[in-house]
Amino acid sequence: MLELYFWPMACSLASRIALMEAGIDARYRMAHLWTKKVVEDDSDFRTVSPKGAVPVLVLENGERLTESAAVLQYIADLKPELGLAPPSGDPDRYRLQEWLSFIGTEIHKGFLFPTFWYKDEASLAKPRARIGQTLSVPSAHLAHREFLVGNRFTVADGYLAWALLLLRHAGVDLAQWPDLGSYLVRIQARPQVKAAIGTEMQLWKSVAA
Ligand SMILES: N[C@@H](CCC(=O)N[C@@H](CS)C(=O)NCC(=O)O)C(=O)O
Incomplete structure (x- = not known):
């Protein structure tokens, strides 16, 4: 299952919207933007992403994808039939x-x-x-x-x-x-x-x- 590191009402909300519009189940993990701690276990968010910024999308293969533009297009491309992004080449x-x-x-x-x-x-x-x-x-x-x-x-x-x-x-x-x-x-x-x-x-x- 995909995992999204987010902070409430931060730009990662756009990724949550994309996941929900795509009908994709994901695990949502809150990362505190000021303390850089993962809220559920107090671990260091910088070990998830050295950027210390949300969104971070953990892919099915365990790789971590950052940057809203990349994350949003990745999510859209998981469900091309929904047109959340026009196809490549269009x-x-x-x-x-x-x-x-x-x-x-x-x-x-x-x-x-x-x-x-x-x-x-x-x-x-x-x-x-x-x-x-x-x-x-x-x-x-x-x-x-x-x-x-x-x-x-x-x-x-x-x-x-x-x-x-x-x-x-x-x-x-x-x-x-x-x-x-x-x-x-x-x-x-x-x-x-x-x-x-x-x-x-x-x-x-x-x-x-
Ligand atoms: N270039 C990144 C910027 C991400 C970003 O600035 N996220 C903010 C929340 S909206 C953040 O986590 N800031 C914490 C920090 O920069 O320390 C993107 O486009 O996703």
């Missing part, structure tokens, strides 16, 4: 990779990461100045589309939905981008997305308490 596969990269670098690392990890105002000035311009890109793209790639839900939609959810907690008012707001409502209404977020919100409340 021009839309590159569109998927384009979005995964944009979300991972421009929104996640470019804004969310400094906002949640850096405490000094000076380090936050540039990410804050840039986020509006960054969000205008998916907003314009989604103005007349239901999903990021093609005409069906892909793993990139789960990743963007996670990022948009966290943006709200990072003080970004999505009301400025109504097309992103309505997109998030649409994606969150999907039963598996809703269930994945519900599970992690409960876990988040228990660890934050």
